[in-house]
Amino acid sequence: MTPTVAIVGGTGLTALDTLKITHRESQSTPYGEPSSPLIYGDLAGRAVVFLARHGTHHTLPPHQINYRANLWALHRIGVRQVIAVAAVGGIREDMAPGVLAFPDQLVDYTWGRHGTFFEDNLSHVTHIDFTEPYCGELRMRLIRAARELNLDARESCTYAATQGPRLETAAEVRKLERDGCDIVGMTGMPEAALARELEMRYAACAVVANRAAGKAPGAITMAEIERNLVAGMNQVKALLERAISTLGEAHSS
């Protein structure tokens, strides 16, 4: 059966070992190649497709990801719901490493990325509504699954999308905090907006990998991030199984 649900895995989740893989498919799109082949399989009894956002071997930095090709390829095969998994830094006090967070708002600080499908051969200019950047219903499914599994999760927060690939300065994080942001990552945009342009439901499950710059003493190391993500991603895998098992076939629009 063709999957209508996709999981886009980020840092710490370049493969989904809970997925019973049926086949892989390389795609090309009018926008170029997606980050990785599409991995088709079965998760909790449902057809699911997995895409590794940073590439199979984690070689694509956030600003070089072909977000348009990724979303286009998923949409073309029939995906209508996207669960995005992403590592973030924690800005808010209660966003400690290992915590899961389900953003309901975002602020976009990225630049120079291809952020729309609506720019070539236009018959009219299109402005999508983006008041609520995440799908409320899909978010609630993730939140409900986290509650059922007793996971340490934050159900409302604002995601700051920064350009990367460098981490932020302490002053930049203080500015993000003044802007009302609670977590910070580098891949949430334009992914969320492109999904909306294609009328796909989109929700994010963020895993706090580190305290954001200046929020804990000392430098942030990749070793620290990777260590925290191992435990966090195990929780995410359990969450995904639970959430996916509750998805009805009716939610394909």
Ligand code: HPA
């Ligand atoms: N900032 C931006 N992106 C991130 C961070 C961070 O501190 N940690 C993991 N992804």
